[in-house]
Amino acid sequence: MLATIEKTTVLDASNYIDPKDSVVASAVMLADAVVDALVTREAVIVDLRGLRSVSSSYFNMLLSCVARRSGIEAVRTRLGFEFSSMAQKSIFDRSFDAVLRSFEA
Numbered sequence: 453m454l455a456t457i458e459k460t461t462v463l464d465a466s467n468y469i470d471p472k473d474s475v476v477a478s479a480v481m482l483a484d485a486v487v488d489a490l491v492t493r494e495a496v497i498v499d500l501r502g503l504r505s506v507s508s509s510y511f512n513m514l515l516s517c518v519a520r521r522s523g524i525e526a527v528r529t530r531l532g533f534e535f536s537s538m539a540q541k542s543i544f545d546r547s548f549d550a551v552l553r554s555f556e557a
């Protein structure tokens with residue numbers, strides 16, 4: 453059975469935070485939701501505006517998990533982000549570049 457592909461979905465990252473668990477575990481939880489959404493959506497936007505701070509380990513795990521399961525091309529072309537600050541975007545950009553390099557090596 454073929455899945456119906458729809459345009460875009462937005463995932464609020466603050467809905468995938470477990471305050472009793474590690475930042476990495478929360479990133480994996482969000483990655484699971486992103487991978488699931490990519491099955492039926494052309495694109496996924498991750499809204500980070502509800503998070504005050506996000507570490508590079510969070511972004512590294514999120515991007516790596518999605519790349520392993522959906523492919524690095526999906527990360528590059530079908531996954532977008534909304535940031536709450538330039539600092540958050542700067543941390544993301546470093547992680548994004550590192551993950552791309554690691555999958556292209």
